[in-house]
Every structure is written in C-alpha cells, then in structure tokens.
Amino acid sequence: MALKNEYEVIIVGYGLLGQLSGLLLSKLGVKTAIIERKKDINLLPKSSVVDGQSLRFTNAINIYSEIKNLFNTPEFLDYTLPDGKIIQRSINKETSDGYPNVSTFYQPDLEVVLRKKIAESDLIDLFLQHELISFKEEEDKVSLKCKDISKNKLIEIGSNYLLACDGVNSSIRKKLKISSEYLKYNKDWLIVDIDIKNKSLMNNTIRQICDLERPTSFIYLSNKRYRWEFQLLPGENRDEMLQDKKIFSLLKKYIDKNVYSISRRDIFRFKAECSQNWLKNKIILLGGAAYQLPPFGYQSLNSEIRDINNLCWKLKLVLKNKCKPDILLSYNAEREPVAKETISSSLAMGQLIDSIAVSFKKNIPLEESVPPEARIQAFKDTRNSLEDDKKNKKIFYDSDVTKSFNPSIPNFYMTIDKERVLFDDLLGLDFCIFTAGKYNFSKKIIRFLDEINAKIYDTTNIVCEDMFMNESFKNYSFIIRPDRKIFGVSDNNNSLEKICEDLMRKLFFINIR
Numbered sequence: 001m002a003l004k005n006e007y008e009v010i011i012v013g014y015g016l017l018g019q020l021s022g023l024l025l026s027k028l029g030v031k032t033a034i035i036e037r038k039k040d041i042n043l044l045p046k047s048s049v050v051d052g053q054s055l056r057f058t059n060a061i062n063i064y065s066e067i068k069n070l071f072n073t074p075e076f077l078d079y080t081l082p083d084g085k086i087i088q089r090s091i092n093k094e095t096s097d098g099y100p101n102v103s104t105f106y107q108p109d110l111e112v113v114l115r116k117k118i119a120e121s122d123l124i125d126l127f128l129q130h131e132l133i134s135f136k137e138e139e140d141k142v143s144l145k146c147k148d149i150s151k152n153k154l155i156e157i158g159s160n161y162l163l164a165c166d167g168v169n170s171s172i173r174k175k176l177k178i179s180s181e182y183l184k185y186n187k188d189w190l191i192v193d194i195d196i197k198n199k200s201l202m203n204n205t206i207r208q209i210c211d212l213e214r215p216t217s218f219i220y221l222s223n224k225r226y227r228w229e230f231q232l233l234p235g236e237n238r239d240e241m242l243q244d245k246k247i248f249s250l251l252k253k254y255i256d257k258n259v260y261s262i263s264r265r266d267i268f269r270f271k272a273e274c275s276q277n278w279l280k281n282k283i284i285l286l287g288g289a290a291y292q293l294p295p296f297g298y299q300s301l302n303s304e305i306r307d308i309n310n311l312c313w314k315l316k317l318v319l320k321n322k323c324k325p326d327i328l329l330s331y332n333a334e335r336e337p338v339a340k341e342t343i344s345s346s347l348a349m350g351q352l353i354d355s356i357a358v359s360f361k362k363n364i365p366l367e368e369s370v371p372p373e374a375r376i377q378a379f380k381d382t383r384n385s386l387e388d389d390k391k392n393k394k395i396f397y398d399s400d401v402t403k404s405f406n407p408s409i410p411n412f413y414m415t416i417d418k419e420r421v422l423f424d425d426l427l428g429l430d431f432c433i434f435t436a437g438k439y440n441f442s443k444k445i446i447r448f449l450d451e452i453n454a455k456i457y458d459t460t461n462i463v464c465e466d467m468f469m470n471e472s473f474k475n476y477s478f479i480i481r482p483d484r485k486i487f488g489v490s491d492n493n494n495s496l497e498k499i500c501e502d503l504m505r506k507l508f509f510i511n512i513r
C-alpha cells in the first residue's frame with residue numbers, strides 16, 4: 001500500500017490530552033490525524049480537577065463557552081481529620097483571570113463536547129479502533145503502521161511529526177527506549193465514583209482526609225456525583241478492594257449505604273517519574289507518556305495542558321517553515337524542570353497530609369510533625385534555574401527586568417479605543433508586542449515580525465484595569481509568546497529592537513530575503 005504522507009502531525013492517543021492537542025493544532029492551522037485503539041469514551045474514573053490556567057487555555061482555543069457549564073466550582077479546599085474536623089480550609093475564589101482557581105468535572109461529559117468539536121474540524125482526521133503497531137523515521141517523515149481493529153488489516157500513514165499522547169504506559173516511549181527517572185512515589189489507589197439517589201447531601205468541597213491508617217480524598221464532582229480515593233495498604237489485594245462489599249465498608253464512615261450507588265471504580269497506580277528525554281527528532285512525548293505525578297494536588301491534567309500549550313505554537317512555526325526544528329528542544333528544556341517541580345510539590349503535599357495525620361494520632365503539635373520538605377509547596381521560577389546547557393535552549397530573554405515579572409502574563413480587562421476588552425482577546429495564538437509608545441523597528445525586524453504573524457499594539461491607547469500592568473505598560477514594552485508567557489521586557493539597556501533580535505535567534509528563524 002502506498003504511504004500517504006498527508007499529515008503534518010499524527011497524534012497517538014485520544015484521551016483528554018490527545019483531544020486538546022488536536023483542537024489546539026487545528027486552531028493553529030495544522031493538518032492532523034489522531035489514532036486511537038478504542039472506539040468509545042473511556043469510562044474508567046480519571047481526571048476530575050482543573051485549575052484556572054487550564055480553563056483559560058480552553059478559552060484560547062474557543063471552547064470555554066461550550067464547556068463552562070460542565071465545571072463545578074468547589075466552595076472550599078479542606079484538610080480534615082477522619083472524624084470530619086477541619087484542620088485547614090481555603091476558600092476557592094475566582095482569580096483575577098476570571099476563572100475559578102479550582103474546578104471539578106465529570107470527564108465523560110467533557111469528552112462528549114471535545115469529541116463533537118473534533119468531528120467538526122476539517123483539519124483533523126480521526127482513526128478510531130486503530131492501534132499503533134510500529135513506526136519509523138525516514139528522512140523528513142515519520143511513517144506509522146496501524147492495525148484497523150474492526151477490519152483486521154494494516155494501514156500505513158505518515159506525517160512530519162508524531163506526538164505521543166498514549167498515556168502512562170506509552171508504547172512509543174518504550175519503542176524509543178527512553179528510560180525514566182524514578183522520583184520516589186509508587187502506590188495503588190482505589191478510585192470510587194458514586195451517584196447520590198436524591199438531592200446533594202454533602203458539601204461542595206475537595207477534601208484531603210488526613211487519616212494515618214489510610215490516606216483518603218473526597219471530591220464533589222457535580223450535582224449528584226462524588227468521588228472518593230483510598231490509598232491501598234501493603235498486602236491489600238486489588239480484586240478484593242474492587243468488590244462492592246469492600247467499597248461499602250470503606251465508605252461507611254462517610255455516607256449512608258442506602259443513599260448512593262457505585263457508578264465507577266478502578267485501581268490506579270500513581271507514580272512519580274520523569275522521562276530522560278521528551279523528544280527524539282520528530283517524535284515528541286507529552287503528558288503521561290513523558291512523566292507521571294502522584295495524586296496529591298490533582299495536577300496531572302493541568303501540567304499536560306501546559307505541555308501542549310508550550311509545544312504546539314513551536315511546532316506550527318517549524319511546520320510552516322518559519323523556524324528550524326531546533327526550537328523544539330526548548331519544549332523539553334522549558335517543560336521538564338517545571339514538571340519535576342510539580343512532582344516535588346505534589347510529594348510535599350502528600351507529606352503534609354501524613355504529618356497532619358501523625359500530629360492528630362500522636363497528639364503532638366503540627367509544627368513538630370511536618371518535615372521541612374513538606375513546607376516547599378510553592379513553585380519556583382524555573383526559567384533560569386537550570387544548568388547552562390538547558391538554559392540556552394529556552395525561549396526567554398535574559399535580563400533583570402524580564403526576570404522581575406512573573407512569566408505567565410495575567411488576563412485582565414482593558415479599554416482600547418474606547419472599547420472594553422479582555423487582554424486574552426487581543427493575544428490570540430500568535431506573538432504579541434505591546435510597545436510603550438510608538439516604536440520604529442528596523443526593516444529586518446518588521447519582516448521577521450510579519451513572517452511570524454506578530455501583532456503589535458501601542459499601549460498609549462490602552463488603559464488596563466489591572467493597576468500593576470497599567471503602570472508596567474507605561475514604562476516598558478513587552479513581547480508575549482503565543483502561550484501567554486512573557487518572552488522579554490524592554491528597559492534602558494535592552495531596547496525592543498535588541499530583544500526582537502534575540503527572539504529571532506532563539507527561534508532559529510529561517511531568514512527569508
């Protein structure tokens with residue numbers, strides 16, 4: 001059979017990550033195929049929590065208005081003792097970005113909408129019931145052999161790039177022989193979703209239940225749906241744990257057996273590990289294929305969304321022949337340290353939960369039972385905290401003023417030419433430059449900005465409702481990347497022209513005469 005090299009990208013895996021990657025790539029004008037061995041939505045319990053940044057991403061790809069109603073905003077995030085006593089309660093507020101800090105959802109409902117959007121896209125071809133069997137790189141293409149499961153025959157397709165969204169057991173990672181660094185977490189958890197028969201009985205919260213006997217968490221998913229997660233203890237048998245009798249006994253102390261039915265159950269092994277390489281030439285690992293997170297903090301899906309947001313605009317610039325493939329190395333260099341920070345943060349949260357449980361059980365002050373590592377909750381700015389090799393591959397301008405800003409630019413309302421708009425509405429999915437006053441770029445830079453489709457705004461005409469950004473726009477010019485990260489900020493020693501020159505170099509821009 002002739003090899004059809006008709007795709008710019010092939011995504012293997014049609015989980016949430018494959019779906020969102022496909023939608024972002026189609027927004028960027030990239031012709032994509034998605035390969036998935038299953039036919040229907042996976043009904044096992046999986047993601048249930050996302051943060052405001054992830055919702056902001058869904059708005060950037062124009063799907064937020066259609067999925068908004070599927071998300072529940074928990075009122076509180078609690079740490080409690082097994083008897084229900086609240087140790088610490090955080091109120092879950094909206095951020096200044098306009099999205100709640102934390103939202104819960106029922107994954108199959110979300111997948112129904114995402115699948116409908118994918119079916120509507122002319123740029124995505126979907127191969128359900130197709131299993132990736134093998135792949136090889138040939139000059140400038142990757143060719144794949146897939147088994148059409150319903151017809152029991154092999155097909156061949158090809159693309160410029162292959163994205164591994166094939167989950168934690170990624171066969172692509174295994175075939176590439178990429179090893180993983182073990183980051184010291186490996187535990188089975190029983191996940192149970194229940195439906196309440198009548199109206200809601202429990203609070204709209206997310207709870208970490210600090211139980212020394214068995215770490216447990218509780219999530220209010222939506223109107224009548226709830227989730228419990230129970231860590232398995234050494235020696236416990238997976239099959240026995242999944243039986244009704246066992247689940248009823250575990251839930252007994254939280255909810256009356258007569259008011260609910262079990263809708264989904266599974267045992268999932270959570271691990272902390274990270275692949276040594278996230279890409280090999282034209283094959284790129286994302287999400288679970290690249291790294292795995294422990295369950296504490298519910299960060300996996302958020303982190304995976306950051307991966308695709310980081311990668312896809314770079315891939316587009318390469319596919320559209322604007323930049324050399326070398327820029328893709330920055331995906332690994334930028335995302336790997338952040339993923340490792342997220343893993344450490346999740347592990348620290350697990351230790352904190354254990355410490356609270358110890359303190360309660362042994363009746364000692366909490367401060368004495370919390371190990372120092374557990375206090376490291378906050379993410380560090382990892383843009384410049386790496387060894388030189390990786391630092392040089394990152395696409396950020398290196399100056400003190402640039403580093404003084406949080407790399408993620410917030411979303412806020414602004415008035416531009418008397419019209420009130422959201423900052424994100426101006427940003428779109430390309431580079432944006434905000435100049436503090438009129439700026440005369442050289443012809444070379446004008447051509448470069450034109451080629452990468454950058455939009456330029458003079459901030460003299462802009463009034464931001466965010467006071468800090470309003471002041472900043474008066475004093476500095478900003479270059480914002482398509483993933484809403486600040487590339488660089490100008491100052492007296494770093495002119496906008498100089499920063500654009502650096503951007504051109506870091507993007508490996510292909511000079512067109």
Ligand SMILES: Cc1cc2nc3c(=O)[nH]c(=O)nc-3n(C[C@H](O)[C@H](O)[C@H](O)COP(=O)(O)OP(=O)(O)OC[C@H]3O[C@@H](n4cnc5c(N)ncnc54)[C@H](O)[C@@H]3O)c2cc1C
Pocket residue numbers: 012013014015016017018035036037038042045046047048049050130131132133165166167168170171191268286287288289298299300301302303304
């Ligand atoms: C119990 C549980 C709870 C979780 N809770 C949260 C949470 O609260 N918040 C959060 O952020 N994250 C959570 N996660 C993590 C989260 O579910 C995943 O990280 C997220 O769903 C993204 O998954 P994915 O698309 O990468 O992989 P998957 O959903 O595993 O999808 C991979 C797909 O690839 C397909 N595939 C694999 N190999 C092949 C092949 N050779 N050929 C064709 N197709 C193939 C598979 O069939 C599958 O459909 C949880 C995970 C679990 C298991």
